[in-house]
Amino acid sequence: MQLEEGGRIPALSRRGFIGSAAAFAGYSLIVRASAARAEGDAGPRTHEEIRAALAAIEPKPKPSEPYAPEPGMSVVALDCDLMVAGGGMSGICAALAAARNGAKVVFVQDRSRLGGNASSEIRMHIVGADKHGSRKGWREGGIIEELRLEDAARNPHRAYELWDLMLYDKVISERNITLLLDTAVFRAETQDGRIQTAWARCDKTETLYKISSPLYADCTGDSRLGFEAGAEFHWGREGKLDFAEELAPAEGDARTQGSSILFTARQHDRPMPFTPPPWAKKISAEDLVFRKPNELDYGYWWIELGGMGNTIKDNERLRFELLAIVLGVWDYIKNSGARPDAANWALEFVGMVPGKRESRRLLGPHVFVQPEVEGAWKQFPDGVAIGGWALDEHPPEGFYGKDIKPFTPSPVPEVYNIPFRSLYSRNIANLLMAGRNISASHVAFTSTRVMATCAVMGQAVGTAAALCAKGKFLPKDLSADPARVAALQQRLLRDDQSIRNCRNEDPDDLARHATARASAETLGPAANVLSGEVRDMPDEWKHRWGTALTPDTWIELAWQKPRRISQVQLTFDSGFERELTLTASSAKTAKMIRGPQPETLRDYTLELLKADTVVATQKIEGNVQRLRRHRLAPVEADRLRLRVHATHGADRAALFEIRAYA
Ligand SMILES: Cc1cc2nc3c(=O)[nH]c(=O)nc-3n(C[C@H](O)[C@H](O)[C@H](O)COP(=O)(O)OP(=O)(O)OC[C@H]3O[C@@H](n4cnc5c(N)ncnc54)[C@H](O)[C@@H]3O)c2cc1C
Numbered sequence: 052m053q054l055e056e057g058g059r060i061p062a063l064s065r066r067g068f069i070g071s072a073a074a075f076a077g078y079s080l081i082v083r084a085s086a087a088r089a090e091g092d093a094g095p096r097t098h099e100e101i102r103a104a105l106a107a108i109e110p111k112p113k114p115s116e117p118y119a120p121e122p123g124m125s126v127v128a129l130d131c132d133l134m135v136a137g138g139g140m141s142g143i144c145a146a147l148a149a150a151r152n153g154a155k156v157v158f159v160q161d162r163s164r165l166g167g168n169a170s171s172e173i174r175m176h177i178v179g180a181d182k183h184g185s186r187k188g189w190r191e192g193g194i195i196e197e198l199r200l201e202d203a204a205r206n207p208h209r210a211y212e213l214w215d216l217m218l219y220d221k222v223i224s225e226r227n228i229t230l231l232l233d234t235a236v237f238r239a240e241t242q243d244g245r246i247q248t249a250w251a252r253c254d255k256t257e258t259l260y261k262i263s264s265p266l267y268a269d270c271t272g273d274s275r276l277g278f279e280a281g282a283e284f285h286w287g288r289e290g291k292l293d294f295a296e297e298l299a300p301a302e303g304d305a306r307t308q309g310s311s312i313l314f315t316a317r318q319h320d321r322p323m324p325f326t327p328p329p330w331a332k333k334i335s336a337e338d339l340v341f342r343k344p345n346e347l348d349y350g351y352w353w354i355e356l357g358g359m360g361n362t363i364k365d366n367e368r369l370r371f372e373l374l375a376i377v378l379g380v381w382d383y384i385k386n387s388g389a390r391p392d393a394a395n396w397a398l399e400f401v402g403m404v405p406g407k408r409e410s411r412r413l414l415g416p417h418v419f420v421q422p423e424v425e426g427a428w429k430q431f432p433d434g435v436a437i438g439g440w441a442l443d444e445h446p447p448e449g450f451y452g453k454d455i456k457p458f459t460p461s462p463v464p465e466v467y468n469i470p471f472r473s474l475y476s477r478n479i480a481n482l483l484m485a486g487r488n489i490s491a492s493h494v495a496f497t498s499t500r501v502m503a504t505c506a507v508m509g510q511a512v513g514t515a516a517a518l519c520a521k522g523k524f525l526p527k528d529l530s531a532d533p534a535r536v537a538a539l540q541q542r543l544l545r546d547d548q549s550i551r552n553c554r555n556e557d558p559d560d561l562a563r564h565a566t567a568r569a570s571a572e573t574l575g576p577a578a579n580v581l582s583g584e585v586r587d588m589p590d591e592w593k594h595r596w597g598t599a600l601t602p603d604t605w606i607e608l609a610w611q612k613p614r615r616i617s618q619v620q621l622t623f624d625s626g627f628e629r630e631l632t633l634t635a636s637s638a639k640t641a642k643m644i645r646g647p648q649p650e651t652l653r654d655y656t657l658e659l660l661k662a663d664t665v666v667a668t669q670k671i672e673g674n675v676q677r678l679r680r681h682r683l684a685p686v687e688a689d690r691l692r693l694r695v696h697a698t699h700g701a702d703r704a705a706l707f708e709i710r711a712y713a
Pocket residue numbers: 136137138139140141142159160161162166167168169175176177178179234235236237270271272273275276309310311312352405406407408485486487488500501502503505
């Protein structure tokens with residue numbers, strides 16, 4: 052009997068083995084090669100299937116339901132289990148998580164590219180709980196890890212547009228997602244405290260989408276969907292006494308962090324001139340006392356404006372002023388004489404979309420606040436995602452506050468949990484949210500706002516929505532029931548989400564009733580793969596099996612009596628002790644590995660045995676992922692063996708977890 056990867060009928064079959072991927076031969080193999088797909092799905096969509104899905108959302112010649120205020124627009128009505136608004140890292144992870152857990156998703160993004168502030172339009176690198184790699188071992192698991200690993204392996208040369216394309220590939224290939232690009236949510240119809248319909252417009256196809264769903268997720272950053280639906284929100288900074296926050300100003304105000312425009316630049320082999328447009332700002336050394344233009348290659352986040360006004364309504368003026376400052380700073384670098392080392396440097400890219408840090412935050416039944424970030428999170432029964440970035444405050448004056456430091460980070464003592472109660476609206480019963488617009492005070496937001504944290508919140512929200520849709524209950528019903536909260540946490544762990552103080556207690560995992568042994572255990576015992584945790588701190592071997600790699604390296608689980616098995620799930624080591632992200636900064640990249648991570652098992656064989664006879668086998672080549680799932684037609688087995696053939700360079704084999712399901 053042969054195992055199947057991701058439920059897909061295998062394309063290659065040779066002497067009973069199935070190679071799941073041709074290592075790095077071409078882009079079209081990416082998804083098949085490495086996606087940690089949901090169990091039970093039918094693999095990524097084919098070209099024809101994607102075309103058919105796109106045809107289904109095209110306006111029909113005779114719209115069934117014209118929309119009176121806009122007679123020129125065609126109306127397309129869509130139904131789903133979850134509508135996700137906003138295609139930044141939070142929205143992407145929410146849409147993927149919901150779809151992979153069985154929900155039909157309509158995913159609406161107002162730009163042509165996915166990724167939000169991480170896309171090539173803005174080019175901000177993703178950071179999170181591992182705090183630029185200085186809190187080693189705390190890189191996030193789950194979907195964001197899948198995206199980072201895929202990008203590092205396929206895009207070692209750091210082309211931002213290929214990162215965008217990979218995000219598109221992931222989303223468009225997902226069977227349960229209807230993706231609407233260049234489409235903006237602009238209206239919501241609400242009745243009895245629930246959104247009945249959300250409206251989105253695509254002027255490129257002259258289409259209005261009328262989206263009806265039992266559940267909605269606002270991942271727009273600006274809370275646009277929640278705002279239209281009448282969800283309660285907060286704008287600005289709370290006062291010190293509002294939530295007993297030491298870092299809050301004495302009095303609350305409407306100020307926020309500002310927006311920024313980034314650039315990238317490259318060194319050439321000859322001098323490159325630069326002439327700014329007449330409208331560029333004249334920048335002097337005085338403007339830059341606290342803002343040193345050190346690195347030349349990836350732009351300056353401290354070119355920030357808008358916090359004193361309104362980052363949404365002022366966006367067009369902010370774009371102009373930010374561009375004027377960016378070009379002024381580059382003029383200073385190139386032409387003031389202060390940076391002779393910049394003579395051969397030239398701009399490659401200047402953003403046109405102001406990257407937004409802060410605007411509205413939707414209010415949930417719980418507002419996540421500074422004392423909780425700093426330790427009181429330990430009392431949450433409903434942690435669903437981790438954060439760990441510093442409380443990273445920026446002055447609302449931004450670049451014009453030239454005598455004020457552009458940021459004041461206050462370290463967070465340890466990685467914390469974010470509660471589910473901060474991820475859904477307190478007054479719109481079917482509205483969830485993830486990203487920078489969650490229910491957090493301004494001070495807590497200064498930590499939760501970074502994109503890997505937004506991504507893991509997205510995964511939590513998408514997974515929760517899928518559970519709600521399946522059980523036909525609301526987020527508040529999930530929250531109120533400890534068994535449902537536990538089920539959500541277990542589902543998240545199964546998908547490699549990290550949650551502090553939560554371990555694998557999945558009643559369906561057959562591996563929990565097995566014993567483990569291995570060919571050798573020189574670094575970590577085989578039993579570690581059953582510890583229920585999938586993370587070690589650097590040099591720790593508490594939750595990983597590990598041994599020197601030899602031609603006969605294996606680990607196996609054994610059951611006292613045969614079990615019916617139809618799925619095997621493996622969690623490999625992918626080097627969590629290193630930072631991993633796409634960045635235009637060469638200095639930051641130097642600390643990463645842009646390629647497959649050396650410790651990850653590349654080639655391996657899975658064998659299922661019954662009474663010493665191999666009853667099923669699969670050989671996998673070219674793996675780059677941490678989480679792999681292998682499906683098979685159900686088979687009775689009393690042993691499950693993983694034979695390791697090669698890593699991506701490490702001379703040791705390591706594995707965090709083996710799970711098995713009926
Ligand atoms: C200059 C700058 C530097 C930063 N530095 C870092 C850093 O180094 N690392 C880090 O991790 N984070 C950093 N941040 C913070 C981080 O980028 C944001 O907090 C993060 O992008 C929030 O993610 P999100 O998914 O909530 O929102 P976004 O990334 O803003 O994505 C929201 C998406 O929703 C779309 N959208 C908005 N309205 C609608 C609508 N009506 N309909 C449909 N779609 C809509 C937007 O186009 C956007 O693509 C920085 C931010 C800025 C601006």
